[in-house]
Amino acid sequence: MRIVNHPILTFPKRDMVTFTLNGQTIEGVAGEPIAAALHAADIKVLRHSHGRHRPRGLFCAIGNCSSCLMTVDKIPNVRVCTEPLRAGMVVETQEGKGKIV
Amino acid sequence: MPSQERFAKGPIALFECMQQIPCNPCADACPRGAITVKEINDCPSLNEELCNGCGVCMTHCPGLSIFVVDYTYGKDVALVKIPYEFSPLPEAKTVVDALNRQGQCIGTSEVIRVQTSPNKTNIIWLSVPRELAMEVRSIRLRKEEDHES
């Protein structure tokens, strides 16, 4: 959910673009972190851990902790909390460590 | 705490800031020089004769811990000014729930005036029963369905 009215901050209306998450089309703001767009769409599970397949989401949201790794345009281990969203991105929930070869 | 005599003269600022923390914007903000913070960790000290309850200090206080009380406002009612940084803002002439420092509803209050501030710390003027003037420190907007009660 996005904030519309805030007592201190103003959030101007911005251009939306579409991208896909596991094939599902979602809207987000061009340039915002992918994780913010997913959160705005109420999607919090970003990957599953490699040993016990535990669901994982955001923790630090600033690039320090590596909780938010997803596969973006076939590139694994992308920190979606800092990666800016671009139109047409193909985002996938990463299962385990991600394929790097 | 101001004396009965001082309260009878008009509105006055009350500082609910009792901890020694490094902070002094209230002293800089007062247009009448009524507030002193000698060493930065001191609690503010008010010259009650100079203070006219204008409330400018309220918009500058980072802790939102200054209130203005005016016992001369009416016969059975007093005026309480509170800082408010939430949306939506209430409208003047509406009735709101009056809350004490513990967030408990202790009655209702009429919004007399809403002063918006460029720095977004707005001041809401509330008319409260006299005996609650030292208790009411926050409000809750009533939803449509509350108006019957």
Next chain:
Amino acid sequence: MITTEILVIGAGPAGLMAAIHAAEAGAKVLLVERADRLGGQLIKQTHKFFGSKAEFAGERGMDIAEKLINQSSDISGITIWKNAVVLGIYPDGVVTISHEGAFCTARPKKIIIATGASEKTMAFPNNDLPGIYGAGAVQTLMNVHGVIPAKRILMIGAGNIGVIVAYQLLQAGVEVAGIVEAAPQVGGYRVHAAKLQRHGVPIYTSRTIQAAHGTSCLEGVTIAKLDENWQPVPGSEQYIPVDGLCLAVGLSPLTELLWQANCEMKFAAELGGYVPLRDANMKTTHEDIYVAGDVSGVEEASAAMVEGKLAGLYVASVLGHKKDSFTKEFQTAKSQLSALRSGPASVKICTGLSKVVLEEVG
């Protein structure tokens, strides 16, 4: 290979002040920031700052950030690199940087490290569930990106960050189920706690989180009371349904570069963990490396800004850049820092600093 006089690493409040004051004295500064925007944690702070006018008291953190960012952009002696991650500081004085994906090397005469600190987490069952965030993460989502993190949040930690972020959650329209604090009293400023209490937010002291619950996402938490020996009291468990949990349990200085450059480090719990030894001019045990802000000890934005100013002024003077007003400005900044730290709220910080500030270093 880029040569510069002063490399400032990190463009939060400390780094910005260091760059501004060094450049105003005449030094050439390269300011590098890993994020795509300057300002560090300041940009998320919607509340008004404490301190005195010299530290922008009464102004909202995000407005202070804008002022400092504009100031730094206006000074020609400062070169600003965003999306620039410092990869290493080598014994021969070379610094490697990844700038917008391109690998660069730099040879600065002096370095000021102002990399800040990162959020700690807590150990409890299911602490890895989606819906569990650091307090800063919640601020980033709400205040920078305008996204609501959850509908109902429980805050763990009643230090300043916990009570400030809880208030910001209320302002964003999120329900705050309560604040949980292990100690018997609130650690943050009482005025922050007062704002929450009069809004009806319960503050549970002497409580801790026992476990989080949920299948794919957080659904609730169990908290329990603690006795005088910090042990959970059996039978005191309480389940609180929430879809968000915010951990405001302290920060750890981001000191990797200091370790790599062989600066002498010491553990000071009061300052957040391992911090570099430094002298009164913010110089570490490495002749050319200085520090400022939370990386030197987790404190407040006001102290970070003054430390940045001190480091910037001093390092510039060591390189021969000294305005006529140097001595006065430098001494004033030192007095400011002492004054900020002279109250009872700073006793812990002072204890920590006494372990790591040296008379003579190196």
